[in-house]
Amino acid sequence: MDDTIVALATALGEASIHVIRISGPQASKIINMCFSPKNKERWDRQENYTLYLGKFRDEDTIIDEVLISRMLAPSSFTGEDVIEISCHGGLFVARRVLETCLKKGARLAEAGEFTKRAFFNGKLDLVQAEAIIDLISAKNESSADLALAQLEGGLSSKVIELRENVLETLAFIEAGIDFPEDDVEELDREALSLRLERGIKLAEDLLQGSKTGKILHDGLLTVIVGQPNVGKSSLLNALMREERAIVTDIPGTTRDEIREFVNIGGILLQLVDTAGIRESRDLVERMGIERTWKAIEKAELILLIIQAGENLSSEEQKIIDLYSDRVIVLMNKVDILTDIPHITRLRNEVWLPFSVQREVGFDRLEEEIRKRVYQGSSKQLKEPLLSNIRQISALRSGLGSLKNARASLEAGIPWDILSIDVREALADLSEISGQNVQESLLEEIFTRFCIGK
Template identity: 80%
Template sequence: MDDTIVALATSLGEASIHVIRLSGPKASEIINHCFLPKNKERWVRHETYTLYLGKFRDQDRIIDEVLVSRMLAPNSFTGEDVIEISCHGGLFVAQKILEICLKNGARLAEAGEFTKRAFLNGKLDLIQAEAIIDLISAKNDASADLALSQLDGGLSAKIAALRESVLEILAFIEAGIDFPEDDVEELDRDALESRIDRGIKQAEDLLQGSKTGKILREGLLTVIVGQPNVGKSSLLNALMHEERAIVTNIPGTTRDEIRESVNVGGILLQLVDTAGIRKSEDLIEKIGIERTRKAVEKAELILLIIEAGKELSSEEREIIERFSERIIVLLNKVDLLESMPSVSPLKQEVWIPFSVQKEMGFDSLENEIRRRVFSGRSEQSKEPLLSNVRQITLLKRGSESLQQARSSLRAGIPWDIISIDIREALEAISEITGQSVQESLLDDIFTRFCIGK
């Protein structure tokens, strides 16, 4: 990293300001060549974390009046000298400043290269780097809070503690291998199993919250299903607070999936409104019903709407029997009944008296969704959580290797063979934070960033 990179850190387009970011060993040299500070005495003191007003120039030509922020190594985001130039928000001005920086020795940054340099210089780990992406793309308070907790290092500390436990197991095994004449191996098999058990519990505790973390980050795939004219599209519109789906009293209006994202009680739902489930001879409607069945198979949460006062259809009963753990039943149109039902018509499944038209039951639905996402609690835990597939997959691999090591120990396998599983666990856990990582993985992660970040 002996070169200096530059990029526009704000979105393209006309705006009140644009920010151009420089990072690298020549950043200070480039800005000294192009910037005429209003207060020269203060500028030459090379103070870090400071703002300076002045003119940006191309030789003798003044391009713009700018604010320059100077953050010197090693106390900067990337760990290098970082200069940020805030100019007026016209595209011409920003492009011109970029060209001048390039002409004076910088090169255009690749996607995510500023954050990649921060990682390579030890300013953050891979969990924190991925948290930056999540914070930028957060769609509600819960996902933003989760990303901030990871960026703050809480999750990294838990992974580091687990990694330290695995290192201690490995050191314990190596001590037993190195000193066999003292019969350490035979005496300390129970002690070794106890250490492995502790590592497995640490991993499993982290994995337990990973389902919630993944939902907060990506949203909960939620399918609205029911018979025609039961109120599916009306529910979608009510949750969206707009007329997103066509609502009529004609059965079969919805024939294809309608997908939208909506925030319900701080939880992002990836909502899918589907064709009504019934027997039909209409070819197009039959295709829609088949898509409904496939969507239900994939759903993480199923909102099954049934009409109050009516017998369950065979299709409704089939869905309840097959997917009971993922279902919330909304007993819709209870406002049309002479009296509110007092007992569940559905054995033990969660059911909520509901009326889309009268706005009844929405608070109960929100509370039930939150209870399921937060494992029985109504509020989000403050504990840092794993949230993306890469982290979860690696931790599962590490946990499985530890469990295999324990099984081998109980089977009387020699310690040097057991150490192979422990090393595999160590490698997987180290990869979560980037202490052991391949260049191709880094490229895959950081190319998901925008240029300038």
């Protein structure tokens, strides 16, 4: 990367400060042509991690008084010389500063190019690079903490440990192929089995927390279902703490899905309010009910609201029968009953006495949601977790290849054939951290960044 790039690192619009970032071999040369420091003696000492106040110029024209941050290679984010110019936040000023840098030899950076250079220069791996995107786009504290743990390298170290195990296993197999003495191979089969088991255990442990990680990253897809006028939209509004859905006494008000994000106890829910499930002759309402059933099929959590004290309808019974492991039954309007009804668990579902109007049962609901997200424990996990679909898919593929290799070993398959599966596992794990990844995938990942990052 012989060229030098520049971009606006702060969001477009009027602000108190804008930051223009320059990175590359000519960064220091370009800034020397444009910047007149107040303390030139200190500036000329070329000290790293320092700030300087001075005038930014385009030839003889002063554009602004700026603050310059100097971060020299290799001790910078990109591993190259990096200069950051903090100027006043008007768009006109920032544009003139940017245009001057371009005039002096820099080119406009592409989306994610600063982070891409950091990756290619070995300042971070692909897991950490993707964690930057997640940290920027985090919607709550839990997803931000998860991304930060990944950025700090906790997840990368686990992936590296697993990859090194598989690499050593492959080297062990190849050594056995190079020295095919029957008595030695028979003795080494047990050692190879132990190595494969170790790799499988590491992969399974890493994959175990991926469900929680994905939920913290993307949110828990949660569908609110029930008969018309049972309190679905009221629950959505209560969780949102605003009048997001229309609430009336007229059945069938909700004809289409309403989707919103809401933070419940530090967990992000993708809430979907649906049309009431019932028999209907209304064409539009029937279309809404069909969408409800499709949403139920995709849901990770189903909040089934029923009328407390009444028998289950056929539709409510069907939901419990088919999706009991994903259902929390909210017996709404218990506040109007003399006695709280006896709860009979039908399968694996959870039943909660509830009242949207009186705010009864919300604490229990939050507790149950946390148990499901954190796999039976309401205590938040501290271990770094996989949360990225690409990474999870590659790990599952690698784990499958290791299990295939184990099966081949048990079946007495020759080692040269067995090694194919181990090589495939190594390729999958290398793709997670970026040691072996196609250029097209890198382009896809880094173009998700904004320009200037």
